[in-house]
Amino acid sequence: xxFQIFGVYFFFFVLxxxxxxxxxxxxxxxTRFEKLFRVGGSALNSGGYRKITKKxxxxxxxxxxxxxxxxxxxxxxLTACGGDDTGxxxxxxxxxxxxxxxxxxxNGPQEVVDEWNENNPDVQVEYSRYVNDDEGNxxxxxxxxxxxxxxxxxxxxxxxxxxxVDSDFLLDLADYAGxxxxxxxxxxxxxxxxxxxxxxxxPTNTNALFIMLNEDALEENGLEVPETWTxxxxxxxxxxxxxxxxxxxxxxxxxxxxxxxxxxxxxxxVDENGESNLDHPNVREGLALYYDMMHExxxxxxxxxxxxxxxxxxxxxxxxEVGMYQAGAWRLRMLNDLxxxxxxxxxxxxxxxxxxxxxxxxxxxxxxxxxxxxxxHPEEAWEFIEWYANEGMIHLAPGGRVxxxxxxxxxxxxxxxxxxxxxxxxxxxxxxVYEIENTEMIVDPPYQVLDNITQELEMFFLGNNDLDTTIxxxxxxxxxxxxxxx
Amino acid sequence: xxxMKRQQMIGYLxxxxxxxxVSIFFLFPLxxxxxxxxxxxxxxxxxxxxxxxxxxxxRILGDEVFRQAFFNxxxxxxxxxxxxxxxxxxxxxxxxxxxxxxxxxxxxxxPYLISPIAIGFVWMLLFHPSEGPINVMLMSLGVDNPxxxxxxxxxxxxxxxxxxxWQIMGFNIIIxxxxxxxxxxxxxxxxxxxxxxxxxxxxxxxxxxxxxITLFLLIIGVANAxxxxxxxxxxxxxxxGNSTTILPLxxxxxxxxxxxxxxxxxxxxxxFLVIFAITLLQWLGQKKWVHY
Numbered sequence: 001x002x003f004q005i006f007g008v009y010f011f012f013f014v015l016x017x018x019x020x021x022x023x024x025x026x027x028x029x030x031t032r033f034e035k036l037f038r039v040g041g042s043a044l045n046s047g048g049y050r051k052i053t054k055k056x057x058x059x060x061x062x063x064x065x066x067x068x069x070x071x072x073x074x075x076x077x078l079t080a081c082g083g084d085d086t087g088x089x090x091x092x093x094x095x096x097x098x099x100x101x102x103x104x105x106x107n108g109p110q111e112v113v114d115e116w117n118e119n120n121p122d123v124q125v126e127y128s129r130y131v132n133d134d135e136g137n138x139x140x141x142x143x144x145x146x147x148x149x150x151x152x153x154x155x156x157x158x159x160x161x162x163x164x165v166d167s168d169f170l171l172d173l174a175d176y177a178g179x180x181x182x183x184x185x186x187x188x189x190x191x192x193x194x195x196x197x198x199x200x201x202x203p204t205n206t207n208a209l210f211i212m213l214n215e216d217a218l219e220e221n222g223l224e225v226p227e228t229w230t231x232x233x234x235x236x237x238x239x240x241x242x243x244x245x246x247x248x249x250x251x252x253x254x255x256x257x258x259x260x261x262x263x264x265x266x267x268x269x270v271d272e273n274g275e276s277n278l279d280h281p282n283v284r285e286g287l288a289l290y291y292d293m294m295h296e297x298x299x300x301x302x303x304x305x306x307x308x309x310x311x312x313x314x315x316x317x318x319x320x321e322v323g324m325y326q327a328g329a330w331r332l333r334m335l336n337d338l339x340x341x342x343x344x345x346x347x348x349x350x351x352x353x354x355x356x357x358x359x360x361x362x363x364x365x366x367x368x369x370x371x372x373x374x375x376x377h378p379e380e381a382w383e384f385i386e387w388y389a390n391e392g393m394i395h396l397a398p399g400g401r402v403x404x405x406x407x408x409x410x411x412x413x414x415x416x417x418x419x420x421x422x423x424x425x426x427x428x429x430x431x432x433v434y435e436i437e438n439t440e441m442i443v444d445p446p447y448q449v450l451d452n453i454t455q456e457l458e459m460f461f462l463g464n465n466d467l468d469t470t471i472x473x474x475x476x477x478x479x480x481x482x483x484x485x486x
Numbered sequence: 487x488x489x490m491k492r493q494q495m496i497g498y499l500x501x502x503x504x505x506x507x508v509s510i511f512f513l514f515p516l517x518x519x520x521x522x523x524x525x526x527x528x529x530x531x532x533x534x535x536x537x538x539x540x541x542x543x544x545r546i547l548g549d550e551v552f553r554q555a556f557f558n559x560x561x562x563x564x565x566x567x568x569x570x571x572x573x574x575x576x577x578x579x580x581x582x583x584x585x586x587x588x589x590x591x592x593x594x595x596x597p598y599l600i601s602p603i604a605i606g607f608v609w610m611l612l613f614h615p616s617e618g619p620i621n622v623m624l625m626s627l628g629v630d631n632p633x634x635x636x637x638x639x640x641x642x643x644x645x646x647x648x649x650x651x652w653q654i655m656g657f658n659i660i661i662x663x664x665x666x667x668x669x670x671x672x673x674x675x676x677x678x679x680x681x682x683x684x685x686x687x688x689x690x691x692x693x694x695x696x697x698x699i700t701l702f703l704l705i706i707g708v709a710n711a712x713x714x715x716x717x718x719x720x721x722x723x724x725x726x727g728n729s730t731t732i733l734p735l736x737x738x739x740x741x742x743x744x745x746x747x748x749x750x751x752x753x754x755x756x757x758f759l760v761i762f763a764i765t766l767l768q769w770l771g772q773k774k775w776v777h778y
Contacts, residue, residue, distance in 0.1 A: 138742045141530035163745055167531035304726040308637035309614050310607070448744050459727040464639055484545075 101154035102132030108396035201368030241323030248299035250313035276478035329400035348426035359440035522751035566707035573658025606720035
């Protein structure tokens with residue numbers, strides 16, 4: 001570093017000498033130089049230009065100017081060398097682990113970290129939150145790429161994890177997990193996060209998928225809370241409720257592709273020949289069903305209108321404008337908060353529907369924790385992750401997060417997720433949603449395919465394209481994608 | 487001769503810092519993205535990147551989203567002349583003695599300062615297909631089927647054009663107001679003495695006087711229309727379907743959502759060529775109507 005400073009300083013030193021020692025001819029240069037500066041500038045002293053052509057003044061000027069340049073150069077060099085990071089170890093033997101995740105600190109992670117830090121004075125964990133959108137994830141990737149000190153990273157989508165694994169940003173947990181059997185304790189749903197036949201991340205959270213029902217309205221219409229049901233039955237319920245509500249059924253617009261994931265749950269997005277499976281009969285059936293619900297029966301908001309008007313189905317459900325709202329455990333935080341979101345009805349829960357004769361979709365396991373490859377303390381990081389998955393998770397329960405690991409306090413968490421509004425829920429139905437059987441894990445297509453599906457569905461539900469065209473276009477795009485990445 | 491050379495050397499030394507800056511922050515990325523456009527770089531770290539020749543350019547030819555984004559972008563350009571024309575009229579108006587001149591000037595400039603996200607949300611309310619003030623007004627005027635604005639593929643781009651024109655108009659007004667101060671009063675007075683009407687003065691005296699500014703605003707506006715997509719991202723995200731996807735938005739998605747950086751660079755290079763060509767056309771066309 002000293003050598004660099006010296007080198008740059010020497011450069012400016014030579015520059016300075018060049019001017020000071022230069023002969024009279026330099027005057028020519030400087031007068032022109034000054035002229036340049038004065039053209040268009042303020043004419044405060046229009047005679048100044050003539051004055052500085054005197055030899056003495058020019059020397060004063062050049063010294064001032066080059067002196068300034070030297071100082072500027074020095075400061076540039078100093079700032080360039082000042083960014084050295086001091087790593088994770090402090091002098092007193094305390095290891096600091098940097099933990100990045102997408103959950104706001106006040107929704108649980110801070111409490112988890114505080115509890116750990118209290119019990120582990122030698123290994124202190126610092127939590128930083130990143131915003132879990134495209135831009136936020138790009139920042140995480142940039143940070144990983146440039147070697148910023150991150151030791152533990154929580155990924156919120158298998159697509160993002162895959163990008164990070166392909167870039168060798170994360171460690172293979174097989175080398176650290178030891179006795180902790182990821183698939184054994186999380187169950188088959190963990191496979192959503194399996195890459196290259198191994199695990200680079202432990203999913204920590206079971207994010208239950210369900211449909212919230214306005215129980216009071218169900219009773220008035222003489223409808224049972226279903227324990228399992230098909231999409232046909234969902235449409236029937238929606239039509240029954242459609243007379244009481246502006247909309248019998250609503251979903252978050254960004255989960256519209258869920259019906260296709262659901263349709264392909266047993267057969268997958270790609271068939272055995274490596275071709276797109278998007279022309280599967282179930283896809284056709286599901287899309288036709290949604291189309292009818294939107295246009296024929298008018299019991300579901302039309303997709304493009306929902307997007308364009310920024311419609312909030314969760315708020316509409318609470319306000320009694322939607323009879324059934326397809327969501328998941330992440331919405332429980334809002335429903336528990338009766339002060340902020342008062343409602344005058346009880347909520348029952350039905351599992352995610354399935355197609356006739358097909359498996360039911362398993363609950364998502366999410367919030368996958370990884371060890372960053374650049375870390376100096378992989379063992380400590382793993383210790384924290386294991387503790388987090390099994391014990392720390394309880395602090396995240398009030399946000400609807402139930403530990404995915406079977407050694408975790410799932411029962412206790414399931415009580416905490418409804419805390420504050422227990423009396424307004426049909427808790428039996430919630431518990432049976434958590435205990436559904438015959439499930440199969442849903443597959444996440446790559447973002448390119450997912451975005452194309454969303455666009456085609458928008459066109460379809462607008463009525464711009466018919467069903468056959470829509471399916472043909474989706475299949476073509478998917479096959480092109482598969483061809484390119486074969 | 488010798489000292490001349492030394493003078494030149496010294497000159498170069500002086501501009502060295504900015505040359506270094508421009509090379510690092512401008513030339514290098516430009517050339518790098520040119521190189522990238524011939525590779526299959528994908529993923530954040532670009533592991534396993536190979537040169538694949540013209541494959542990316544071939545892919546563009548068959549890429550329907552690109553084609554649509556390309557045409558959308560030209561449609562989107564319409565907001566630039568609209569905003570320039572309206573900006574000119576408002577500036578001429580504000581330049582005369584108008585009641586509450588300063589307050590009005592501030593009001594017109596405000597949209598330019600507000601974040602596109604906030605603007606987007608307000609306009610989403612205004613454009614609501616059934617309850618928004620715009621459609622309610624249209625319906626009360628007797629329009630039976632008012633456009634769905636943001637919720638239909640046919641009208642979404644026009645809604646975006648209206649929003650964008652409204653937003654950049656404030657900037658145009660401020661620039662025009664400054665330019666109008668340079669138009670000599672005597673000339674206008676002489677014209678009115680000769681019996682010219684107000685609109686004739688505006689058309690044949692004022693407008694030619696500020697034509698260099700018009701050219702400047704057009705060039706800046708067009709370049710920005712090929713660069714900024716914040717408003718579209720906030721309001722429609724490119725939808726419904728792909729009806730409001732424009733090239734910079736597509737580049738952004740390809741690069742930072744799909745991490746296909748090679749292909750994104752290819753699109754960016756095409757984008758660069760398009761902007762360059764349009765600017766060149768405007769530059770050549772100026773001889774016909776710009777007076778210095």
